[in-house]
Amino acid sequence: MRGHDAGEWYTAPDALASWADFWQRAIRRLALPNVDLVPFRQLSEAFRDDADISLSLLDACQASQDTLRAIYRRCNVYQIREVAKDEQTAILLGIQQ
Numbered sequence: 001m002r003g004h005d006a007g008e009w010y011t012a013p014d015a016l017a018s019w020a021d022f023w024q025r026a027i028r029r030l031a032l033p034n035v036d037l038v039p040f041r042q043l044s045e046a047f048r049d050d051a052d053i054s055l056s057l058l059d060a061c062q063a064s065q066d067t068l069r070a071i072y073r074r075c076n077v078y079q080i081r082e083v084a085k086d087e088q089t090a091i092l093l094g095i096q097q
Helices: 012-029 040-051 055-074 077-093
Strands: none
Touching: 012 040, 012 077, 040 055
């Protein structure tokens, strides 16, 4: 997957894990409604382990994604950008949630 930043390439497992970390940070910092991010972490691990991916896992990811999309639409874009910057810093420093 190609990153939005400097065009760096990321593997799907790392990109999914970082995306889940971002939303965990955003939920905590901005007091957003809690969303189940476990399916994204499980999907990341399945990709990493080259394991079978169940339809139920994909359905769980889609349900969480739909919820996150609705939450994002109500967020202040400047606050989300600040959280994204913090997540980029965490990635560079190798800090995981």
